[in-house]
Amino acid sequence: MSERTLYDKVWDAHTVQELPNGQTQLFVGLHMIHEVTSPQAFGMLEERGYEVAFPDRTYATTDHIVPTDDRSRPFDDEQAEKMLSALEGNVEEHGVEFFGLDSGRQGIVHIVGPELGLTQPGMTVVCGDSHTSTHGALGAVGMGIGTSQIRDVFATGCIAADKQDVRRIEVTGTLDEGVYAKDLILTIIRQLGVEGGIGYVYEYGGEAVRDLGIEGRLALCNMSIEGGARAGYVNPDEKTFEYLRGREYAPDGDDWDEAVEYWRSIASDDDAKYDDTVEIDGDAIQPMVTWGVNPGQVIGIDETVPEPAETNDPEAARKAQEHMDVSPGDSMKGVDVDVAFLGSCTNGRLSDLREAARVLEASGREADDGVRALAVPGSQTVRRKAEEEGLDEIFKHAGVQWREPGCSMCIAMNGDRIEDGELCVSSSNRNYVGRQGSENGKTVLASPATLAASVVRGEIADPREVFG
Amino acid sequence: MTDDRKAVRRVAGTGVPLRGDDIDTDQIVPARFLKEVTFDNMGKYAFYDARRDDDGSLNDHPLNVYSGNVLVVNDNFGCGSSREHAPQALMRWGVEAIVGESFAEIFADNCKSLGIPTVTLDADAVDEIQTRIEEEPETPLEVDVEKERVTVGETEYDANIGDAQKEALVEGIWDTTALMRSSLDLAKETHDELPYTDW
Ligand code: SF4
Numbered sequence: 001m002s003e004r005t006l007y008d009k010v011w012d013a014h015t016v017q018e019l020p021n022g023q024t025q026l027f028v029g030l031h032m033i034h035e036v037t038s039p040q041a042f043g044m045l046e047e048r049g050y051e052v053a054f055p056d057r058t059y060a061t062t063d064h065i066v067p068t069d070d071r072s073r074p075f076d077d078e079q080a081e082k083m084l085s086a087l088e089g090n091v092e093e094h095g096v097e098f099f100g101l102d103s104g105r106q107g108i109v110h111i112v113g114p115e116l117g118l119t120q121p122g123m124t125v126v127c128g129d130s131h132t133s134t135h136g137a138l139g140a141v142g143m144g145i146g147t148s149q150i151r152d153v154f155a156t157g158c159i160a161a162d163k164q165d166v167r168r169i170e171v172t173g174t175l176d177e178g179v180y181a182k183d184l185i186l187t188i189i190r191q192l193g194v195e196g197g198i199g200y201v202y203e204y205g206g207e208a209v210r211d212l213g214i215e216g217r218l219a220l221c222n223m224s225i226e227g228g229a230r231a232g233y234v235n236p237d238e239k240t241f242e243y244l245r246g247r248e249y250a251p252d253g254d255d256w257d258e259a260v261e262y263w264r265s266i267a268s269d270d271d272a273k274y275d276d277t278v279e280i281d282g283d284a285i286q287p288m289v290t291w292g293v294n295p296g297q298v299i300g301i302d303e304t305v306p307e308p309a310e311t312n313d314p315e316a317a318r319k320a321q322e323h324m325d326v327s328p329g330d331s332m333k334g335v336d337v338d339v340a341f342l343g344s345c346t347n348g349r350l351s352d353l354r355e356a357a358r359v360l361e362a363s364g365r366e367a368d369d370g371v372r373a374l375a376v377p378g379s380q381t382v383r384r385k386a387e388e389e390g391l392d393e394i395f396k397h398a399g400v401q402w403r404e405p406g407c408s409m410c411i412a413m414n415g416d417r418i419e420d421g422e423l424c425v426s427s428s429n430r431n432y433v434g435r436q437g438s439e440n441g442k443t444v445l446a447s448p449a450t451l452a453a454s455v456v457r458g459e460i461a462d463p464r465e466v467f468g
Numbered sequence: 469m470t471d472d473r474k475a476v477r478r479v480a481g482t483g484v485p486l487r488g489d490d491i492d493t494d495q496i497v498p499a500r501f502l503k504e505v506t507f508d509n510m511g512k513y514a515f516y517d518a519r520r521d522d523d524g525s526l527n528d529h530p531l532n533v534y535s536g537n538v539l540v541v542n543d544n545f546g547c548g549s550s551r552e553h554a555p556q557a558l559m560r561w562g563v564e565a566i567v568g569e570s571f572a573e574i575f576a577d578n579c580k581s582l583g584i585p586t587v588t589l590d591a592d593a594v595d596e597i598q599t600r601i602e603e604e605p606e607t608p609l610e611v612d613v614e615k616e617r618v619t620v621g622e623t624e625y626d627a628n629i630g631d632a633q634k635e636a637l638v639e640g641i642w643d644t645t646a647l648m649r650s651s652l653d654l655a656k657e658t659h660d661e662l663p664y665t666d667w
Contacts, residue, residue: 016658017651021636025648027658029665039505040552048645053652054659065503079503086505120664130550146574147552148581148645156648157655251667262663413503 002166004269006122006235007201010141013266014124016158023160029123030140031057031153032109033096035087036064036413037128041150042090052094054157059118060091061099063108064413068376068403071101077415094154107379107405110134110345114218115381117247121236121263126153131345131429133224136233137217138240139263141201143231164230165275167200171208173283178464180355181216182347182427182447184208185223186288186298188280193312194296197229200276203268204234208282214243215351222346223429226295235267287463289332290431290445292320297431301450301462305330323433324442332444335460339424340373340451341436342400344410347427348378352448353386356427357394359452363466367399368458374401374416376408400455412437425454474640476583479565480610482536483620485598491541492548493575497557510553511560531561538609540598541568542591546575555579565611567618567627569594580633583642585613588628593618597625613637 002008016025031054038060045052052058065080075081091098099105099112106112110131113119121139126132128150135142149159169188189196202224204217212220217234224232234240241260244250251259286300297320299305307328308317321327326335342348342356353375367373375395377383383405386392392402408416410428417437418424424436424443431443446454449463456466501513519529526532539558545568546554555578558566565585576586589597597620600607610619611627613634618625629637636642648655659665 013662014658016648016654019641019644019647020639021641021644021647022632023644025651025655027655027662029662036502040507040556043506043508044645050645050649053655057659057665083503083505123664146550146578148578152645152648155645156652157659158648160644160648251664255667258663259667 002275003273005166005203005272005274006139006233006266006268007141007166007203009266010122010124011163013122019160021160023162025158026124026161027158028126028153029057030059030113030118030125032113032125032127032132033058033060033150034064034109034127034129035062035083037147038150039083039086039090040147041128041154042094044151045154048155050155052096052154055095057157058096059099059113060087060096061106061109061112062087062101064407064411066101066404066406067414068406068408068416071404080414104380107381108345108348108407110222111348111378111382114138114214115247115379117244117250120244120250120259121240122266126159130225131222133230133232134218134222134345136221136224136231137214138244139233139236139267141231141233142221144225164201165199166203167197167276167278168203168205168274169278169280170206171204171280171282172206173208173281174211175208175282175285178287178449178462179285180447180449181212181219183285183288184282185220185227186290186295186445187285189223189227189296190298191280192227192278194226194294195228197224197227200229202227202229202232203274204232206282209234210237213351214239215349218349219346223295226429236263287447287450289450289460290443291324291326291332292317293323293431293433294320295429295431295445298445299332301333304328305332332460333462335444336423337371337425337454337459338422339418340371340455341376341409341424341426341428342374342448342451343376343378343408344428345378346429347448348376348382350382350385352427353377353382353391354389356448356452357391359449359463359466360394360398360400360456363453363456365456366397367455370458371455373399373455374403374409376403377405379405398455409436411435425451425460427451474583474643474646476585476637476640476642477614478610478612479538479585480608481538481564482534482606483538483540483597483601483609484530484534484536485540485601486530487542487598489543490547491545493546493551493554494548496546496554497551502551502553507553507556507560510557511562514557514561534601534605535562536601536605536609537562537564538611539563539566540594540601541566542594543569545571547572550574550578552578555582555584559584567594567597567611576633580636580642581644583637585611585629585633585637587611587613587616587618589618589625593625
């Protein structure tokens with residue numbers, strides 16, 4: 001069993017009691033909700049006549065079903081309108097703060113929490129969404145939960161949880177120019193497998209992780225779940241504190257010093273004990289692109305699609321290659337691109353938009369005629385800042401559509417989707433069959449820079465060549 | 469701490485044989501029904517597509533043919549996404565227990581949190597039970613959670629149910645909301661002790 005890690009400390013500080021069913025009752029420091037998974041839980045709450053126990057620790061936004069073009073109400077999609085109205089009614093009735101469409105702060109739940117300073121080191125953060133692992137980038141323990149657990153949190157401020165093992169992932173060296181946190185996490189998932197993290201929480205550390213900015217760490221922790229780990233975190237450091245300073249919900253005044261002291265104290269001790277340790281060579285990582293239908297089916301841009309027999313699940317690999325219409329020995333570089341989706345809770349932050357814009361500018365080129373490209377900022381805050389820097393002009397000039405914030409084509413619930421057999425280079429986190437709205441569509445996961453390079457070339461391209 | 473009102477010690481009734489391995493949550497509730505804001509209608513959506521022919525008419529899917537309260541399934545039932553809509557749909561359709569070769573972990577967990585036992589038997593026994601129901605749908609079927617036993621007519625089968633699940637069901641403590649709501653004051657204490665709650 002792990003000892004003296006951040007996870008152990010946070011777990012202990014939030015333990016209310018051991019439950020008779022063998023689980024631990026864990027207090028929830030921050031509960032984020034959105035329109036898709038909360039209404040049923042509110043319904044169950046009302047069935048029992050309970051109120052929300054800790055409304056002050058609960059915050060809502062809307063992301064999955066919101067249109068990214070015409071947002072006038074009522075929405076064209078009746079069901080989407082119904083879901084958002086239901087959320088609006090519920091937050092009103094239960095006294096929960098809501099970052100709605102006209103708040104100036106609406107956005108993808110995992111972007112909004114950190115950027116408003118709601119997410120803080122040492123907290124337990126839960127949300128009815130598997131990418132809650134994202135919040136670990138600030139030294140919190142973020143866990144995705146199901147609908148009955150959302151009800152638990154509403155009614156009791158707690159979840160019933162089982163403690164996981166802790167795996168330390170030590171990333172040595174430095175990432176090359178053109179290589180990002182996204183490439184790092186895809187490398188980790190390839191190495192450990194999409195189920196490798198089951199039963200574990202991942203602690204990311206080492207030189208390459210320390211060097212990442214907070215937004216890179218958010219992308220890294222975001223995809224812990226694609227590697228099978230319910231949560232992933234980075235120990236808080238000076239960068240974390242600087243990131244939080246001055247944010248709307250971060251502590252200030254005297255509280256600030258007290259907070260920083262506490263945040264330092266909850267980081268893993270130097271002599272912490274881990275259940276497992278893995279080392280990753282950061283120097284060796286290239287820009288990564290997926291060739292299959294899960295995030296572990298991925299190669300460096302200079303590599304070729306593997307023989308199914310060389311993968312850890314040959315049968316799945318064979319099917320994936322059939323779906324993606326690629327063969328062993330093929331290069332992904334040069335494959336025709338129809339759609340590009342820049343956004344999502346993985347790579348929809350300011351630094352992601354900047355990197356993509358930088359590639360567009362460096363190439364001096366516009367989107368290839370054959371490519372339909374969308375830039376969807378992760379939140380209204382991100383959108384505003386990007387516009388202040390003129391990034392929107394770079395995108396528009398390059399022929400990339402500049403949209404309103406939401407999950408958009410990451411999950412294709414809002415009308416943004418790929419059609420038929422289109423191939424989409426996506427900065428999101430899941431390339432499952434049908435994920436982007438078309439059963440025979442193809443998704444290639446990549447970093448924003450690789451995406452931008454592919455947009456100008458009209459085919460999958462190496463961002464390092466466009467820079468060079 | 470036993471809560472008798474909620475204890476699920478045995479489920480008696482008749483069976484619904486539902487053959488096939490790897491039946492995923494997408495089949496149990498097709499994704500387009502996830503946009504509903506309550507679970508109220510989920511019962512109608514259980515196996516919605518599988519129960520219909522292309523022209524929309526009901527086919528001979530077991531849920532159209534049988535009306536029992538115990539589903540009898542094969543291997544890896546409930547795999548796929550973790551949506552709670554799946555067990556909600558089955559529960560609201562009238563399922564009170566599921567007997568099968570094996571279950572996807574999250575699905576079984578979701579069932580537990582609704583008080584639905586998921587009980588495993590070996591493949592031969594499952595096949596035998598399914599055949600028996602197909603021949604005589606009215607055969608009484610009983611799932612004894614406490615004794616880990618499934619009785620079909622006069623035949624008894626030793627079954628398996630995870631220790632944690634068994635305890636939760638038999639003691640009536642599967643409902644974590646009720647369990648934790650009863651110690652709200654303890655949660656408030658933890659809240660007050662955490663430094664960040666008053667920043
Ligand atoms: S952006 Fe995608 S992965 Fe993230 S919360 Fe939205 S749908 Fe989920």
